[in-house]
Amino acid sequence: MTRPLTPRQQNVHDFIVKTISELGYPPTRAEIARALGFRSPNAAEEHLRALERKGVIRMIPGTSRGIRLPAQEPEAPEGDTTAPQGLPIIGEVAAGSPILAAEHIDRYCPLPPEYFTPRADYLLKVRGLSMKDVGILEGDLLAVHRTDRVRDGQIVVARLEDEVTVKRFHRHGYRVTLAAENPDFAPIEIDLRQHELEIEGIGVGVIRGGNGQALG
Structure with a gap:
């Protein structure tokens, strides 16, 4: 009981x-x-x-x-062996909702989570070219390890005011800079005393063009 x-x-x-x-x-x-x-x-x-x-x-x-x-949470039907295998591929992320909500999952990639170090929890479809100078391009899949613990200089998936973005993380006291790796994009400056910032995870690898060619 x-x-x-x-x-x-x-x-x-x-x-x-x-x-x-x-x-x-x-x-x-x-x-x-x-x-x-x-x-x-x-x-x-x-x-x-x-x-x-x-x-x-x-x-x-x-x-x-x-x-x-x-x-x-829905229970799987008895004898159901069709549960998705592999890493979920996340497409568009609706404002305010959890990044791994079922409606955000486009499909599954057969790569095992342990292919990446640390292990990946999901793949995020990259939009735009703000990180092109580190080889993260439009249409790539970024392998993400879910954590809110991040070191200075790591590439992170961050949620700021219901928007999810991929940037390089830098922190100085209460101030965080989410820096692009493309000179055409200005950095995002955040004062943690005024704005809430959530780290959804860190980038641990890239699949070029979503075609299964994994890059460390």
Whole structure:
């Protein structure tokens, strides 16, 4: 039998359900903390871990909105062996919704995640030429390892005000620069005290033109 929720855990669970119902995607830890009056996102994290232990949510590591409600996830039909294999290829990403939402997945690539180091979680179809000087071109597939931990100088997939972009990451205190690798594109400057920036992952490889020719 599932252990009952404490009143505070029930509040967190209700807020998650409400957010998914109204917006179509789960809240971040910071949003939970603000809505429920916690002193920090760490307090929200502790309640989320407790909810996961009790089986009422499922957490996906490495993503700020990685909260799932098992009760709302469809079960595979009995005997169904047709689950997609390989890495999901993400096309257009709708504003505000999780990057791995089912409606964003164009198809699957048969490459195993371990082909890349660190392992890839998905392939993102590249739009535009802002990263052409490092060999990331229009139509390529960027292999992405999902994490919000990033080192200065890494190529990242970043979400800023509901827009997803691929850029090189630089941080100086509260200021982050998302730099293009093409002189025709100006860098994006962010003050973390005023704007929220979410790192969806780091680039770990490129498939040229989406044709299966992988580049390290």
